Amino acid sequence: MNAKEVFNTSLLGGIEVKNRFIRSATNDPNAENFIPNKAIFNKYEDLSKGEVGTIIMGYMAFSKSDHYAGNSLELGADTVAEFKKVTDMAHGYGTKMVAQINHASTQLYFQPEGTVYGPSEYTDPMNGIKATAFSKEQIQEFVKEFGQAAAYAKEAGFDGVQIHGAHGYMLNKFMSPLYNQRTDEYGGDVNGRMKIVLDILSEIKSTCGKNYPVWIKLSSTDFEVDNKGLNEKEFLVIGEQLAANGIDAIEVSGGSMAGIHSSARSKKYAAYHLDAAKKLSEKVDTPIILVGGLRDLDEMNNILSETKIEAFSMSRALVRESDLVKRWKNGDGTKAKCIACNSCFNPNGIECFFNLSKEKQQEYREMMQAQS
Ligand SMILES: Cc1cc2nc3c(=O)[nH]c(=O)nc-3n(C[C@H](O)[C@H](O)[C@H](O)COP(=O)(O)O)c2cc1C
Structure with missing residues (x-):
């Protein structure tokens, strides 16, 4: 008999959680000096008050080889104390916090000055940015930087870290046969292409201790043209290898900026x-976390009872309703209000269009028109 319940306390990927709802990593493009500002802090407080079991703080930069602006969150010696304020606050509400660590590689919205690194030389179809291949020494340095970033996350009170291995960023590109043309041990077959991820996992475990939870977000496929990117068969091999090597939880996602499907699809797709x-x-x-198009509590209850999937991760539904989990817990089980219009991808700060004032909605429309 399967006794899993969405609202029961359980040990999920090494973390004691109060329910099986996770706020999937959602970046905060309005940070100030690499740290959460008041608006970001308030957003996390709303989610914590809204009874979200675990929040994955999105897209935290860390590497000197990455290009990111001062409005990105960054894990570093200077920022630990500020992140600690957020984790302390969340813990006060019984919400757990996981830090998602990422390197953009070529997946940028601007052409930066200086070299942009990737697994091999390629031109990103999303934006025409050219990648220069990491040398082997640079890979080793990058792996060390990853471990150090995880150590900062631990010091900042995060209950675990999530390696961003999805959505067309650096590690996803390493795993993809389309972008990784290396001929050394970090390329070739799927085992070679994923070696960097196993090295990172082992580095984090040795830096933070073997019991420190390390999760990963993986793309099940990239949906790249002609299926030439990472496909489901290889994703399953990658998942099995990571499980065998001690990853604590795997969040299953997919898509990239260059692929046919983005990671955040429109309304017609549910639990995709x-x-x-x-x-x-x-x-x-290893616990599997499902993300993508989850809006319906009944559907999640069914998935929980009929499959081995352990938890549910949501982004846009919680952008619209930070109190969604609390609402469901209190008995109003109607579907999430999010209509998956993707207007929450607002460069001024991730906010639901429908939660903006009329003036802000107009400003948003004008900004989108100017960009088109
Ligand atoms: C505004 C916005 C920002 C996002 N930022 C990130 C991110 O930093 N890291 C990440 O892994 N996924 C990010 N995602 C993808 C979500 O985590 C999630 O995988 C996707 O939106 C599908 O889930 P949903 O249908 O619940 O929104 C973002 C999505 C949205 C809408």
């Missing part, structure tokens, strides 16, 4: 990574 997540859950004992 369910098949892939289910397949992986049947191959490993």
Whole structure:
């Protein structure tokens, strides 16, 4: 008999959580000096008050080889104390916090000055940015930087870290046969292409201790043209290898900026990574977290009772309703209000269009018109 319940306390990927709802990593493009400002702090407080079990703080930069602006969050010696204020606050509400660590590689919205690194030389179809291949020494340095970033996250009170291995960023590009043309041990077959991720996992465990939870977000496929990118068959191999090497939880996502499908699809898609997540859950004992298009509590209850999937991660639904989990817990089980219009991708700060004042909605429309 399956006794899993969405609202029961459980040990999820090494973290004691109060329910199985996770706020999926959602970046905060309005940070100031690499740290959460008051607006960001308030947003996390609203989510914590809204009974979200675990919040994955999105897209935290860390590497000197990455190009990011002062309005990105950055894990570093100078920023630890500021992140600690957020984790302390969340813990006060019984909400757990995970830091998502990422390197953009070529997936940028601007052409930066200086060299942009990737696994090999390529031109990113998303923006025409050219990548220069990391040398082997640079890979080793990058792995060390990853471990150090995780150590900062631990010091800042995060209950665990999530390696961003999805959505077309650096590690996803390493795993993809389309972008990784290396001929050394970090390229070739899927085992070579994922070696960097296993090295990072082992580096974090040795830096933070073997019991410090390390999660990963993986793309089940990139949906690149002609399926030439990472495909589901290789994703399953990657998931199995990570499980065998001690990853604590795997969030199953997919898509990239250059692919046919983005990671955040429109309304007609519901639970769109369910098949892939289910397949992986049947191959490993590591907890599998499903993300993408989850809006319906009944659907999640069914998935929980009929599959080995352990938890549910949501981004846009919680941008619109930070109190969604609390609402469901209190008995109003109607579907999330999010209509997946993707207007929350607002460069001024991630906010639901429908939660903006009339004036701000107009400003947003004008900004989008100017950009088109
Ligand atoms: C505004 C916005 C920002 C996002 N930022 C990140 C991010 O920093 N890291 C990440 O892994 N995914 C990011 N995502 C993707 C979400 O985590 C999630 O995978 C995707 O939106 C599908 O889930 P949903 O249907 O619940 O929104 C972002 C999505 C949105 C809408």
